[in-house]
Amino acid sequence: MSKLSFSHISKLKSSHLLAIFITLVGVSVFLYNHHWDFVNYSMMDWIWIYAMLGACLLLEYYTFQLPPEGNKQSMDSSVYLASLFVYGTSFTLSILLLSSIISAVYERRVSWWKHLVNFSIYSMMITGSAFIFETLGGHEGPIENANILAYVITLTVYFAINVGLVGFYYYLLYKGSLIEILNGFLKDTLLVYLSTLILSLVLSILIMYNGIFGLALFIGLSTMLSYSFKQLFTMYNEIQEKAIKDQRTGLFNHSYFENLLDAEMKKSKTSGTALSLAMIDIDDFKKYNDQFGHLKGDLLLGFLGDFLKNECEPAEVTASRFGGEEFTILMPGFDENKAQHFMNRLRKKLNDSYFEGVEIFPAGCLSFSAGIASYRDDIHDKAQMVDLADQALYYAKKQGKNTVHIYGSGSSKEYEIDFAEDVRDIEQQLKLFLYKDVDTFKHSKRVFRYAVEMSEVLQLESTERRTFVLGALIHDIGKLEIPWGILNKKDKLTPDEWETVKRHVSWGKRIAETNEKFKELVPYIELHHERYDGGGYPHGFKGTQIPKLCRMLTVIDSFDAMTTERPYQNTKTYEEGIAELRRCSGTQFDPELVEIFIRYMEQRIREQQQPAAGFES
Known part of the structure; x- marks a missing residue:
C-alpha cells in the first residue's frame, strides 16, 4: 500500500x-x-x-x-x-x-x-x-x-x-x-x-x-x-x-510553465498569498550565436539552464524555458520587492560566472534583462500576467539591459513619452473607422477623454492610467471586422446579426495581440461588455472576476453610448443617463464605480451649467 x-x-x-x-x-x-x-x-x-x-x-x-x-x-x-x-x-x-x-x-x-x-x-x-x-x-x-x-x-x-x-x-x-x-x-x-x-x-x-x-x-x-x-x-x-522538460536546458518547458502558472494563480487567489513572475531575456544572445555558431549557442543555453536550476531550487522557485533565449522564474510567496531582490542577486551572480566567449558581449560578461509582475485580483488569466511581465522586460531592455524592472515602477516622464506614442499609434488604426463608421471613431475618442478624466478621479498610478486610457481608446477596434451593412444598419438587428456584433470583442482581442505593445490592453477590449451580475459576454464573468478598470470602462462606454446623439436613435440627456446608470447599478454596473462616475458627472454638469441636453465632448 x-x-x-x-x-x-x-x-x-x-x-x-x-x-x-x-x-x-x-x-x-x-x-x-x-x-x-x-x-x-x-x-x-x-x-x-x-x-x-x-x-x-x-x-x-x-x-x-x-x-x-x-x-x-x-x-x-x-x-x-x-x-x-x-x-x-x-x-x-x-x-x-x-x-x-x-x-x-x-x-x-x-x-x-x-x-x-x-x-x-x-x-x-x-x-x-x-x-x-x-x-x-x-x-x-x-x-x-x-x-x-x-x-x-x-x-x-x-x-x-x-x-x-x-x-x-x-x-x-x-x-x-x-x-x-x-x-x-x-x-x-x-x-x-x-x-x-x-x-x-x-x-x-x-x-x-x-x-x-x-x-x-x-x-x-x-x-x-x-x-x-x-x-x-x-x-x-x-x-x-x-x-515536461526542455531537452536543451534541462529546465521545465513552456507547457509545464503555463500549467504551473495557472495552478499557482488559482492558489494565490484562493489563499491571498503573494506570487511573482519574472521574464528573463539573455542580453545580446544573437550576437553570440552569430559569432560562434548555433552549436556553441546551444552550449551556452545549457550552461544557463544549469545555472538557473542550481540557483532556483534552493529558493523553492521554478525556472522554465519560455522559448529561444527567454526564461521564466515563477516565485510563489514572493512579493515584487522580494522578487526584485532575488532577481538582482541572480543577475549579479551570472555577471560573475564565466563562459567561453563572453568577452564579445558589450558588458564583457553574461547578463540578462528581467521584468517582474506580481499577481493582483484583477489579473483574470495567465496570459495577462505573462504580458505584464513581458512589458516590464521591455522597459528593462530600454533602460540599457542587465537590469531588473518591476511592472509599473518606471518614471512618470518615461511613461508619458511612451503613452503619447501609443495614443498616436492607436489613433492611426482607428482612422479606418472614418470610412466605415465615423460614429464608432467619435465614440472611441469620447470614451478615451472620459477615461483620461476618470484616471484623475481614481488617482491611478502611471501604469494603470496608461492601460486604462489606451484600453478605452482601442476598446471597439474589433468592430472593424463587422460587415458594413450590419454596423450601419438603422433597423433592429436580427439574432444572427446580433451574434456577429457580439464577436467584435474577440476580433478586437486578436487584433491587439498582433502588436506586442498592446497585448496588455486585451482585457479592456475583451471584457468591456461583461456585466457585474454575470449576464454579459463573451465569458459571463461577474463581480470581481472582471478587472476593476474594465468595470469602470463598461460604465463610461455605456453612458456615452446612451447620451450621444445619433440619427434614428433615441438620445438620453445627461440626467436621464445618470438615472439609467443608477437603475442598472448592481446588475449591469459595479455599484461603487457607478457612484464615483455619477458624482463626477454631476459636478461636471454643475460646472458647465448644462442640466438638460447632452453634448459631444
Whole structure:
C-alpha cells in the first residue's frame, strides 16, 4: 500500500499535526487490539510468523515510486491481509511490529518518527478492516465462499483508510482540492491497489491448502509483479520527465510553465498569498550565436539552464524555458520587492560566472534583462500576467539591459513619452473607422477623454492610467471586422446579426495581440461588455472576476453610448443617463464605480451649467 515519504513534510505545520494525530491513533489501536499472544505462540506459529515476515520484508524491498511525488507503494499489504483472514488480528499485528522494527534498524538514515507514522498507518488499516471483517461475520481460517461479501468490504475498507490518510496528507501539502487530489491519486494507483488486494485472497488460499510451498509460490509471483510495476513506473517517470522538460536546458518547458502558472494563480487567489513572475531575456544572445555558431549557442543555453536550476531550487522557485533565449522564474510567496531582490542577486551572480566567449558581449560578461509582475485580483488569466511581465522586460531592455524592472515602477516622464506614442499609434488604426463608421471613431475618442478624466478621479498610478486610457481608446477596434451593412444598419438587428456584433470583442482581442505593445490592453477590449451580475459576454464573468478598470470602462462606454446623439436613435440627456446608470447599478454596473462616475458627472454638469441636453465632448 501507499506510504508517506515525508520529503516535504517540514513545509507545513498542518502536516506535522496530521503526523502526530496518526501516531497517537495508530499506536492506541495497536495496543488495544494486540493481546501480546506471542508469549504463548507455538513453534509452528513462530515459523509462520517468520515466513510471513520474510515475505513482507522482501516485498517492501521492492517498494516503487508512484505519482504524486513522494508517494511510495509496496505490495506487502497482501501479506498483512492474508494473515488477517487466516490467523486473525493479533497475529497480523505481531508481523507488523517485527517488520517495522527491522525496517527501522535497517533504514537508520530515516528518522525514527517517520517509521513510527508509517507503522501507525498500517495499524489503523489492519485494525479498521479487522473490525469490519468481524462485524460482517467473517472469522479466521479458510476462505469461505459464503462470506465473499465480507472479504470484499474488508478489502475496500483497508483500501479506503490508506487512500484517505495518504490523500489527506497531500491535500495539506499542496493545498489543492481534496476531491481532485483523491481522484488523481486513485487514477494513478488503482491498478496496483487492485492487484495487491486480490493477491491477499490468493495468498490466503495458497497458505491454507499448500502451506509453505503456497507461500513460496506467492512470493515468487508477487516479487515479479512488484519488479514489473517498478520498471513500469520508472518508464512512466522517464516519459513524464521528457514531456515536461526542455531537452536543451534541462529546465521545465513552456507547457509545464503555463500549467504551473495557472495552478499557482488559482492558489494565490484562493489563499491571498503573494506570487511573482519574472521574464528573463539573455542580453545580446544573437550576437553570440552569430559569432560562434548555433552549436556553441546551444552550449551556452545549457550552461544557463544549469545555472538557473542550481540557483532556483534552493529558493523553492521554478525556472522554465519560455522559448529561444527567454526564461521564466515563477516565485510563489514572493512579493515584487522580494522578487526584485532575488532577481538582482541572480543577475549579479551570472555577471560573475564565466563562459567561453563572453568577452564579445558589450558588458564583457553574461547578463540578462528581467521584468517582474506580481499577481493582483484583477489579473483574470495567465496570459495577462505573462504580458505584464513581458512589458516590464521591455522597459528593462530600454533602460540599457542587465537590469531588473518591476511592472509599473518606471518614471512618470518615461511613461508619458511612451503613452503619447501609443495614443498616436492607436489613433492611426482607428482612422479606418472614418470610412466605415465615423460614429464608432467619435465614440472611441469620447470614451478615451472620459477615461483620461476618470484616471484623475481614481488617482491611478502611471501604469494603470496608461492601460486604462489606451484600453478605452482601442476598446471597439474589433468592430472593424463587422460587415458594413450590419454596423450601419438603422433597423433592429436580427439574432444572427446580433451574434456577429457580439464577436467584435474577440476580433478586437486578436487584433491587439498582433502588436506586442498592446497585448496588455486585451482585457479592456475583451471584457468591456461583461456585466457585474454575470449576464454579459463573451465569458459571463461577474463581480470581481472582471478587472476593476474594465468595470469602470463598461460604465463610461455605456453612458456615452446612451447620451450621444445619433440619427434614428433615441438620445438620453445627461440626467436621464445618470438615472439609467443608477437603475442598472448592481446588475449591469459595479455599484461603487457607478457612484464615483455619477458624482463626477454631476459636478461636471454643475460646472458647465448644462442640466438638460447632452453634448459631444
